[in-house]
Structure formats: C-alpha cells, structure tokens
Amino acid sequence: MERSKKERFNQLFNQIKEIAVGNFEFRYKPSARLDAIDTFGALLNMLSEEIAYFNFDSSGEFMVKPVPVVVVFNDQSKLIDHSACFLRILGYSDPQTEITRMDSYLTDYSIPLLTEELQNLTKDPDPKPFPLDFNTSDKRIFRSNCSLLRLIKQDKPVYVLLIYEDFKKDNLKPNPEVTSKMSKSVKKRSATNRVLAKKLRMYCLRNLNKPLPSLREIGLIHETNATKIKTVFKKTFGVTIYQYHLQKRLSLAYAMLEESDYSIKYIANKNGFNSASHFTRSFKKHYGKAPLFFRKD
Amino acid sequence: MSDMAIEDRYATLELKDGILHFVYKPIRCINLTIAKNVVETRLRFQEGICYPVMCDLRAVEGADKDARDYLAIKGSLLTKAQAFLIKSNYTLHILSMYLQTTAVNPPTEIFKEETPAIAFLSRFRKEI
Numbered sequence: 304m305e306r307s308k309k310e311r312f313n314q315l316f317n318q319i320k321e322i323a324v325g326n327f328e329f330r331y332k333p334s335a336r337l338d339a340i341d342t343f344g345a346l347l348n349m350l351s352e353e354i355a356y357f358n359f360d361s362s363g364e365f366m367v368k369p370v371p372v373v374v375v376f377n378d379q380s381k382l383i384d385h386s387a388c389f390l391r392i393l394g395y396s397d398p399q400t401e402i403t404r405m406d407s408y409l410t411d412y413s414i415p416l417l418t419e420e421l422q423n424l425t426k427d428p429d430p431k432p433f434p435l436d437f438n439t440s441d442k443r444i445f446r447s448n449c450s451l452l453r454l455i456k457q458d459k460p461v462y463v464l465l466i467y468e469d470f471k472k473d474n475l476k477p478n479p480e481v482t483s484k485m486s487k488s489v490k491k492r493s494a495t496n497r498v499l500a501k502k503l504r505m506y507c508l509r510n511l512n513k514p515l516p517s518l519r520e521i522g523l524i525h526e527t528n529a530t531k532i533k534t535v536f537k538k539t540f541g542v543t544i545y546q547y548h549l550q551k552r553l554s555l556a557y558a559m560l561e562e563s564d565y566s567i568k569y570i571a572n573k574n575g576f577n578s579a580s581h582f583t584r585s586f587k588k589h590y591g592k593a594p595l596f597f598r599k600d
Numbered sequence: 601m602s603d604m605a606i607e608d609r610y611a612t613l614e615l616k617d618g619i620l621h622f623v624y625k626p627i628r629c630i631n632l633t634i635a636k637n638v639v640e641t642r643l644r645f646q647e648g649i650c651y652p653v654m655c656d657l658r659a660v661e662g663a664d665k666d667a668r669d670y671l672a673i674k675g676s677l678l679t680k681a682q683a684f685l686i687k688s689n690y691t692l693h694i695l696s697m698y699l700q701t702t703a704v705n706p707p708t709e710i711f712k713e714e715t716p717a718i719a720f721l722s723r724f725r726k727e728i
Contacts, residue, residue, distance in 0.1 A: 333661075337690040345662065345694050352665040353701055508673065508703030551673075558677055563648030 311340050318347050322354065372466040376405040377459060378421075389466070394440030405464075410436040420451050421462065435466075499527060500539035507548045511555055513575040515548050553589050556582065560597050567594055606645055610638050613645045618725040619718065620646065623656040630663035635670045643678060652680045652721035654714075658687040662694065672702035680724040681707040683717035 311334065318331050330351070331344030375384040382403050393408065406414045413436045420433055437445040452463040502525055507515070515521065518529035521544070525532070536544045552574040559570045571582030586594045605614035614621045622642060627634065642653075663671070676682070682704070684695055695710050707724070711717035 337688055342690045342693045346697055349697050356665060505703050562643040563678060
C-alpha cells in the first residue's frame with residue numbers, strides 16, 4: 304500500500320535523526336512517484352553512504368564492505384557465541400586454549416571502554432560506533448570500530464558486539480608494551496582531519512593527468528600545511544599522497560593499455576608522467592613487468 | 601568509424617556520427633557488478649578509440665556508492681566528454697550530487713533533451 308505524505312515525511316525525519324546519532328545504515332525507500340519527497344530521501348541516502356564510507360571505509364578502493372563480525376556475551380562477560388572468524392584471526396583457534404570471557408580478549412584500556420558503552424546502552428538503546436582493541440594470541444593488537452546491541456527477548460541481559468573493520472593483517476598493531484604508547488593508541492580521528500583527508504583524496508583523483516605540486520602548494524589550496532597533509536593522509540589511507548596519486552595513475556594507465564592501442568608515450572602523457580621512460584620505470588616497479596606485456600593482442 | 605550498434609543485458613550501444621550513444625535498459629539500481637559489466641562492454645565496443653558519449657539514464661532509478669565510485673573513474677576511460685540524458689528532477693538532483701561527490705574528469709553535462717546534448721557533444725567530436 305502506498306505510504307501517505309505524513310508517513311513519508313516521518314521516515315525522512317527518522318533518517319535524519321539516525322544520521323545525527325551515527326547510524327548510517329538506515330535508508331529511505333523512494334515511492335513510485337519520484338517527487339520532491341523522494342528526491343530528498345534519495346539525497347539523504349547518498350549522504351548516509353558518503354558519511355559511512357568516509358568514517359569506516361576510507362581506503363578508497365572498490366571493495367565490497369565487509370560483513371561485521373559478531374560476538375555475543377552476557378552481563379557476566381561470558382562469551383556465548385561468535386562468528387567463526389573471530390577466534391581464528393585473533394589466533395585462538397585451538398579449542399583447548401579458547402578463552403571464555405569477553406574481557407579477556409580486550410586490552411586493559413579497552414575493558415573500561417566496553418563497560419562504559421554497556422552502561423550507556425541501558426540509558427540509550429541506539430548503538431553508536433566506538434573503537435576497541437583486541438588482544439591476539441601472539442600478543443599483538445587488533446583495532447576495530449564496533450557497536451553494541453542488547454537482545455530484548457532474553458530473560459537475562461545478552462549483548463551483541465558488532466566488529467566492523469576487515470580482519471586484515473593491516474589492522475594488527477605492535478604490542479603497546481614494546482612501543483610504550485599505550486595511552487595514545489585509542490584515539491578517535493577528528494572530524495576536521497576526516498574532511499581534509501577526503502578533500503585531498505578528491506584532489507588527487509581530479510588531477511590524475513598531471514603530477515601533483517609540492518605539499519606546500521597543496522596546503523595553500525586546502526588552507527593547511529605540509530605536515531598536516533602528510534600525517535592526515537598517511538594515517539587515513541596508509542600511503543603518502545604521492546604514493547596514492549601514483550597508484551591511481553598507474554591503475555588508469557593499466558586500463559588504457561588493456562583497452563586501447565594508444566602508444567606508451569601517449570598513455571604516459573595522459574596520466575601525468577614526464578616521459579615514456581619515466582612511466583615505464585614506475586609501471587614496471589609497481590606491476591613487475593613492462594607496460595607492453597599487458598597489452599591485449 | 602562507420603555507424604554500428606550492439607545490445608547486451610544492461611544497455612544498447614550505437615555509434616552515430618562520431619558520438620557513442622549508450623542507452624541503459626530499465627535498471628532499478630546499478631551495482632558494482634553491473635557497473636563493471638557496462639564499462640567492459642563499452643570499452644570493447646570502442647576498440648581503443650576515444651569518443652564523446654551520450655549516456656541515456658532515463659530508464660535507471662539509481663546506483664549504489666560502489667558503482668558510482670567505479671563509474672566516476674573507470675567509466676570515464678576513452679571518453680572525450682559525457683552528456684547524461686535524464687527525464688526527471690529526481691534524477692537531476694541525484695546526478696548533481698554524484699558529480700559533486702566524485703572525481704569525474706571529462707567535461708560532463710546533464711540534459712533533459714537529446715538535441716542540446718548532441719550539440720554539446722558535437723564540439724568534442726570535431727576535435728577527434
């Protein structure tokens with residue numbers, strides 16, 4: 304049955320409130336009319352996607368978003384159930400060594416964080432994402448954004464922890480006792496830095512046909528300084544801004560090699576390389592073989 | 601290149617007077633799989649030659665974020681310029697937001713009528 308105007312507006316209002324509290328998964332469903340209300344809803348959906356991507360998936364690669372890992376525990380911190388990959392990636396695959404308490408998997412400074420989130424859940428049932436550090440069996444740390452839910456049909460409190468980030472080696476951090484930076488390891492990225500990282504990424508993608516200017520010049524364009532650009536970009540994307548720019552240019556050049564008969568010189572020029580030889584050197588370094596090797600017959 | 605045309609699961613492609621007409625079939629939401637498929641089809645059709653492209657989106661209702669990001673970069677390969685053809689203000693606003701939030705490189709305009717779209721693309725056809 305078609306929704307009334309009032310129902311559709313209520314859905315829009317609810318979605319705005321969801322975004323405001325950090326839930327970016329809520330989506331407005333357009334009606335068949337595709338009128339102004341539907342347009343507003345569609346733009347809200349896109350806004351949610353952009354914010355969610357920017358907060359949880361800044362790699363910029365064309366990846367399918369990972370399914371969250373699920374961990375279920377009770378109010379005594381006893382582990383009730385979990386996704387298969389949870390123990391495997393933390394290195395606790397041997398059933399005899401399996402630890403049964405939730406807080407045993409967490410670092411010392413993450414336990415009070417989880418406790419605080421459990422207390423907040425009682426007052427405010429809408430889950431907000433927060434970072435947690437997990438101990439691995441080989442004494443490293445796995446860092447991830449998580450959110451907390453409470454199951455409502457249970458007699459006693461049962462909680463579900465959703466762990467969002469990919470279980471990749473890149474998320475593993477060195478032991479804080481070795482680095483002795485324990486107090487600084489759990490740090491939320493500021494909104495300003497996230498906005499800057501996104502602007503820098505878009506700047507790179509819009510200028511793939513030429514070399515990037517100096518960090519100082521990029522800083523002038525974005526009203527910041529070279530040091531800030533270096534640290535924010537590397538922290539967000541894991542590579543320097545120049546490495547990212549080069550990777551994207553080489554990726555485009557690779558696609559042009561496969562799909563066209565353009566000369567190496569032309570492809571090099573189109574993708575911002577000073578010369579064909581410079582392009583060939585960079586290409587070979589990145590892909591292991593010369594550009595012509597990848598040309599389709 | 602003389603006029604030619606093909607059709608596949610998601611779109612019809614036709615080369616007319618040096619302009620590639622890419623017409624999407626009815627699609628509720630373009631996902632990454634569809635996006636990769638249509639880009640591959642288009643690139644194979646163009647046989648390495650760059651063309652101005654008329655992209656007819658009148659039968660498309662939307663695209664998810666992964667597809668939008670993919671099309672912004674890989675979808676612009678071998679494209680001199682792009683003209684998006686739409687039918688409603690709904691699509692106009694979505695497309696405007698898409699162009700503002702992604703890094704689309706070739707000259708790109710949105711049109712509701714085919715004639716001004718052809719006129720826009722013709723400027724780039726002359727440069728070939």
